[in-house]
Amino acid sequence: MAPSTTTPARPDRRRTATSPQAVALLHEAQAGSSDAFAELYHTYRDLITRYVWVRVHHRDAVDDLVHDTFVDALAKLATADDDVVSWLLRLASHACYRHMWANRRHIRAAYELHAQPLPTAAPAPDSQRINLLAALIAAAPLTDNQRQALQLRLDGYSREVAATEMDRTRNAVRWLEAEAVRRLRSIADGAL
Structure with a gap:
């Protein structure tokens, strides 16, 4: 019997699809319903938390980044598209990116400060x-x-x-x- 040339079956790893209920909640939130936005938060908080954890692997930063994602979502609610999941994931991605660059700037600043020579005392009068x-x-x-x-x-x-x-x-x-x-x-x- 000849070996099979097909690849083995993998589990389907598609991302979570946006449901019609989520689109309806988004439109209600855009109309000014804070309850609808709260329901979006409760629906997608776990998904965003998992995404952020995979990106940063920093337990203390995850809650802050999830918070930043939903604050950005609230601020950019008027420009949201109907694919709620991809919109929230994009916002989470931007929050993670800002966090990683801020950490890099802090680390670079720390190395630069460490590399600078200590200030010398004022020269003695001639x-x-x-x-x-x-x-x-x-x-x-x-x-x-x-x-x-x-x-x-x-x-x-x-x-x-x-x-x-x-x-x-x-x-x-x-x-x-x-x-x-x-x-x-x-x-x-x-x-x-």
Whole structure:
């Protein structure tokens, strides 16, 4: 006996067909019946849940994606076609696609953040610049009070501490600093 050239019979794996009752429910929902939309939800929730599970295999995401599918269905109810099953499956497919791309973006962002070098600390002040500034202050035609106020500020003391050290008010120290800076600028502008 010769071997058979036909393929073995497979079980029929067609998708669920849209029933006339589902089309009637869709038309009622499009007319504004929330009960009709609720009945569509209860009829096709299990089908959409199985479809989403096969696509994403993520238990925590399935309920959210089924919810997103029916929210999209409610929002796009006016543009629905009479093949309710394929319309809902398309919406579920779009919800799954958005979910997978969002996950990919999150993973990519995490890798990019991990790959970036840690921020470095601010560079320490250049001692040569500080020495040059100190020499400029020492050679500038400043009053002793202006020189002392500016030197205390450059040494890192607050105006309150400088005011206490100089036995002056905080505003007087601020004015002395400002006058010293103005004189230094006029010297620098004249030298250029």
